[in-house]
Amino acid sequence: MAGARPVISILTDFGLADPYVGQVKGVILSYCRDAVIIDLTHEVMPFNELQAAFILRVSAPYMPPATIHLCVVDPGVGTGRRGIILETTRGDVFVGPDTGFMAPAAEILGVSAAYEIDESRLPPRDVETFHARDVFAHVVGRLARGEKPSSLGKRVESYTVMRLPEPIIEGDSAEATIMHVDRFGNLVTNLRPAQLGLELGSEAFVSIPGREIRCRYVKSYGFVEAGQLLLTVGGWGYLELSVNRGNAAEILGLKPGDRLRISKLG
């Protein structure tokens, strides 16, 4: 790994229409042109730290070991909240505001140390509304060119942790939360099939307000007819309620945060 190009993964709620992400990359590359940057997503809903936490936790394991994760959803930018660096045993580092949403991802990789970013070690700045560019990008750039977190802040004993909602299991039934709706309209829950003992090919009841749906739990979308509802394990590793070649979110009128009850049949 010696001499390997550093990998930087960026997640924000900035979108791609504004030049914000480009400016952040400009600052990072000013320190280290050898870095490889992965845009994890910039379409987190504005200020939605829960969505950011879920995307990060699911995605971090797929990034190359020792990735530097720059994570900025930051409605409190410029106020008292501190900036943090989380080191992990896999070698990955997470950089962003200490508001908790990075913690679930970092803890999956094993947090080994936390550092509070010391802004006095960074270039002075004129504005307080864009720390992604004026604070965190400098930190990431310096980490990418080989500096240690300890040169960018002081070690701290604790950091903020956001807890993601867990499903409530009651016998053969579970109340799950819709964590994400993807481009295809798949309704991604926080329930794993093993938690309910679901077996491939079996049927389940799905209850949403005003409607009860009977559908099969299958290996992939194409195992039911086009237009049919189904349950499957999506790329997120969780059960998702989907329509083969269709859009379940539109058909059912559901969105992130909505709940549904899934019951095993037979």
Place this chain on the structure above:
Amino acid sequence: MAGARPVISILTDFGLADPYVGQVKGVILSYCRDAVIIDLTHEVMPFNELQAAFILRVSAPYMPPATIHLCVVDPGVGTGRRGIILETTRGDVFVGPDTGFMAPAAEILGVSAAYEIDESRLPPRDVETFHARDVFAHVVGRLARGEKPSSLGKRVESYTVMRLPEPIIEGDSAEATIMHVDRFGNLVTNLRPAQLGLELGSEAFVSIPGREIRCRYVKSYGFVEAGQLLLTVGGWGYLELSVNRGNAAEILGLKPGDRLRISKLG
């Protein structure tokens, strides 16, 4: 070319809001951090293999020789359809589902061999709904770091080919299909001006349902007044029906798949 960084071009229908493309890149870069990745587009309409085929065929020649093309529009993911690697005489390689939409692009570069991906040579996986990440990205990563297609699957004699619609020429008139509508509202057809013998500066009739339009065939948009309809050859290499500084698709209410008749005048 020895030692040159491998170029990987990615086309999907995943969009950029979800972390799917980022996860795919994470897996690829885990094998080869030296790869250069081009996002050809991730905004293919969900499941629209025809649109993917057209974009790929037009774009592939502009990619650097020996590009690895990762192409995933895959409504049948996890079912019986196999994964394929198409080798070409230019040195490019196409990786994706064997459903035909990569073939027109690969055949322009000259297909020299096809390999059926042998998933037993790849890491085991838990889910069957995200082969872009769990199958194809591993294949692309290993090709990028120098492995041969033959180490990833067995050579096969045939592969699936999708045929793109061709215009129907009748004397001085042609029935063309709208293959794509771009951000500017340009209506990109499948007709080349030479097929109709159109000469720059001449006029043509364009018939669409309920409307007959007389417009000039010009070298570029700015050769007619702002707001005027025109025919020109766009970046796709085909005739497109456009409005100078305006949006032809909105003005005419046309969309991909619609047909129009173009007739030479005089």
Place this chain on the structure above:
Amino acid sequence: MAGARPVISILTDFGLADPYVGQVKGVILSYCRDAVIIDLTHEVMPFNELQAAFILRVSAPYMPPATIHLCVVDPGVGTGRRGIILETTRGDVFVGPDTGFMAPAAEILGVSAAYEIDESRLPPRDVETFHARDVFAHVVGRLARGEKPSSLGKRVESYTVMRLPEPIIEGDSAEATIMHVDRFGNLVTNLRPAQLGLELGSEAFVSIPGREIRCRYVKSYGFVEAGQLLLTVGGWGYLELSVNRGNAAEILGLKPGDRLRISKLG
């Protein structure tokens, strides 16, 4: 800097749904696979050269020194307008149509020379509607691999300059223009707080058609209650009218080009 990878920043109005940006990158990387490409933005409103000029001028200083800036908003593509290369004293180079919108950014970095692109030194082309790919990308690729601007065109004494609107200051009051609305609905003006002598924590009147707003000028969004209007200096370096955790553009019904009057209180 010898041997460092060249950085290329790209700004267009092409969007990301079409394969246009991907094709441009393919051509550039055909010349120089070692280039690092930053997508500044591709979501300039179609044909909006003023928006492009503002984004470029604000963003260019954040790019690494010696960046090659490819800038294409080009409604007159294929007509008489020439292509230009602007060299700057910081080492950056700007490449695009000579229509003026690159000039404000280049002049901030100090224009040292201008070259008219000589298309006879580039590969012949079939179409005249996509100079970003068929002209400018070739120029950028050759600059990236080390050629001098003088090998791509002849030096010229003048180039086109677009002037950005300036605010009109009258005592304790200023008429400002909304230059940009970002993803969060922040209304970015062309007024700097020092031009009005505004002090942090003080109040101001903001007049828009049909409405007078009293709000505080604060260090960042979070210094007022959620849902409250505020003035702050955004990442653009200018005053912006914003709503903490809300969308000012939607609430006030304002858009780029609209004007507002900001008056100091007390």
